[in-house]
Amino acid sequence: MVMHPTRTDATVLVIDDEPEIRHVVHSALRSTVARVLDAADGRSALAAVKAQTPDLIVLDLGLPDQSGLDLCRAIRAHSLAPIVVLTARHIESDKVALLNAGADDYVTKPFSTSEFAARVAAQIRRARTARPGTSGTVEADGMSVNFTSRRAQRAGTPVRLTPIEWAIMRALTADPGRVYTHQQLFDAVWAREFGDARQYLRVHITNLRRKVERDPTHPRVIITEPGVGYRFGTPLAQESA
Amino acid sequence: MAELRSSAAMSVVLWYGLLILATVVMHMARETQESQAHVVLTYLLIVLGGSVSGGRPLGFTLAAAATLLVSYYFQYPFDEFSLTKPIDAVVLSAFFATSGTTTYLLVRAQEEAAQARARTEEIEQLSDQASHAAALREAARFKDILLASVSHDLRTPLTSIKALAQDAADLGDANSEIIVAQAERLSKMVAHLLDMSRLNAGEFPVTIELNTAEDLVGAAVLEMKGTSGAERIRVEIDYSAPALVGMFDFVESLRILTNLLDNALLYSPANTPVVLSATRVGDWLQLSIADRGPGVPDADVQQIFEPFYRHASTSSTVPGTGLGLAIARSLAEAQGGQLTFSKRPEGGSTFALRLRAVGESILSFED
Numbered sequence: 001m002v003m004h005p006t007r008t009d010a011t012v013l014v015i016d017d018e019p020e021i022r023h024v025v026h027s028a029l030r031s032t033v034a035r036v037l038d039a040a041d042g043r044s045a046l047a048a049v050k051a052q053t054p055d056l057i058v059l060d061l062g063l064p065d066q067s068g069l070d071l072c073r074a075i076r077a078h079s080l081a082p083i084v085v086l087t088a089r090h091i092e093s094d095k096v097a098l099l100n101a102g103a104d105d106y107v108t109k110p111f112s113t114s115e116f117a118a119r120v121a122a123q124i125r126r127a128r129t130a131r132p133g134t135s136g137t138v139e140a141d142g143m144s145v146n147f148t149s150r151r152a153q154r155a156g157t158p159v160r161l162t163p164i165e166w167a168i169m170r171a172l173t174a175d176p177g178r179v180y181t182h183q184q185l186f187d188a189v190w191a192r193e194f195g196d197a198r199q200y201l202r203v204h205i206t207n208l209r210r211k212v213e214r215d216p217t218h219p220r221v222i223i224t225e226p227g228v229g230y231r232f233g234t235p236l237a238q239e240s241a
Numbered sequence: 242m243a244e245l246r247s248s249a250a251m252s253v254v255l256w257y258g259l260l261i262l263a264t265v266v267m268h269m270a271r272e273t274q275e276s277q278a279h280v281v282l283t284y285l286l287i288v289l290g291g292s293v294s295g296g297r298p299l300g301f302t303l304a305a306a307a308t309l310l311v312s313y314y315f316q317y318p319f320d321e322f323s324l325t326k327p328i329d330a331v332v333l334s335a336f337f338a339t340s341g342t343t344t345y346l347l348v349r350a351q352e353e354a355a356q357a358r359a360r361t362e363e364i365e366q367l368s369d370q371a372s373h374a375a376a377l378r379e380a381a382r383f384k385d386i387l388l389a390s391v392s393h394d395l396r397t398p399l400t401s402i403k404a405l406a407q408d409a410a411d412l413g414d415a416n417s418e419i420i421v422a423q424a425e426r427l428s429k430m431v432a433h434l435l436d437m438s439r440l441n442a443g444e445f446p447v448t449i450e451l452n453t454a455e456d457l458v459g460a461a462v463l464e465m466k467g468t469s470g471a472e473r474i475r476v477e478i479d480y481s482a483p484a485l486v487g488m489f490d491f492v493e494s495l496r497i498l499t500n501l502l503d504n505a506l507l508y509s510p511a512n513t514p515v516v517l518s519a520t521r522v523g524d525w526l527q528l529s530i531a532d533r534g535p536g537v538p539d540a541d542v543q544q545i546f547e548p549f550y551r552h553a554s555t556s557s558t559v560p561g562t563g564l565g566l567a568i569a570r571s572l573a574e575a576q577g578g579q580l581t582f583s584k585r586p587e588g589g590s591t592f593a594l595r596l597r598a599v600g601e602s603i604l605s606f607e608d
Contacts, residue, residue: 018397020397020401021397021400021401023401024400024401024404024405027404027408028408062393088392088393088396092492109396109399109400110396110399110400110402110403110404110424110425110428111400111403111404112403112404112407112467113404113407113408113411114407114411116404199450199451200451202450202451202452202453202456203451203453203484203486205453205456206453206456206486209455209459216455216459216478217455217458217462217476217478218459218462218463219459219463223463224456224459224460224463226460226464226491226492226495227448227491227492227495
């Protein structure tokens, strides 16, 4: 069992038309966050986002009055709070569309409560910590990357990265823990619209992993989100490993 | 073809017969009639009839024959070819031109009518096909909606059951741990049934892209984390092989590997390793899963990839739908790959997934 991450004073808004799922979310987040608010449809959800300014939003797809994608965009227009999507479908193109519409993470039903709580906590933490941007150091699983000095090292041993690998690392760590779609990473790294280097992205990531992972087949620094994209290893990934 | 020829011969015989008959009858009445009009009109009728049933060749030859007959039998002097009056020449050429032109026009009209009929039929067929295709699209859309709603309807209660049981299990309730495991099992079965129905519907879109075997293996190991026995999985990647890069559908391939790993962990003894290896074999990327389980009896080897196959000795308490291998093979084939079984000489089974490999040349990108 995974220990519940430290309780925060955060407020979470749960948007779900099924009372049972709202109950499950309440119970899962009981020891993680201070307050959980409910909304059963898109209209009241938007009202709550504006009035209550939650720190994180849990959005279930399949609301009766609005498509999840539209609601996700509408929320994004009013709030920068992380959005964690609950989905019953495991169709990857749907997840990609949601991430492109502003969602930060997704959890597929049926999910384990501890994993769900850990993901919510990680997203809250991520939103509250200053983003490393182009300065500062990011760390995951003993691998540290400093963009100011342009130095990467694992346990004191320098790791040499190529320019493209630096660009990938920078894109992934702009928001550590956030899931980036292949397209988003490609746009950030190659900054051009022609060609299909998106495919080579996977090959570059494989080469990069051979340098930054302890064991490339058990990645903890660059995590694959199958069919969707990649994320930079979060404390969540190390915690539950 | 033979039928066509014989019907053409029939109309030649028929219309030349009529031409001869009309000639004989009019010849008998010849002495009393000075006018050529009835003769010319009668022949014209025969020429038109012949062109309708025999087409241009018959029409033109009848017209030529009738012109000669008019000249020979019905223009003075009778029974010889000689044009004594200029008006006779005019009549002859007018008759020949009229019968020739009407033959030509009549046959053309017939052909155009036939073409129009064919086009109408073609249009009808196309519109039938179009409405059939529209019906198929509608059916596919309906199926998608149905699958989405079934998966939502089944997974939502499973989420509550699993989550609430887990809460209780975290507090130390042993029964709740069983509920969690069973809810997990049920949700895998739901996934299998949904996959199977999608595969049976013959519509399984795959996204074939450049992917690497290491990424796939890493994702499979991550996915299995939390499954009972996952610590028995050993990974062996052949780093000596040329880059393990291929063209395949990442998500469906991942589904195949997790199906196979689930099986291997389930059927092999708790203290034995399950080896997941990746290597290159010719033009293939080969991902193998080898276990030390009981293997498959020789008699059953052909059937293990059939839906609902379960070995007779498999206890009904071993969870499974009997669909995993059937789904895995269909998913492999849908992306141009293969899934095969082989016996390990020292005991146990190896399942090998082969996916299309890509040569090293494609990897020479600028960096």
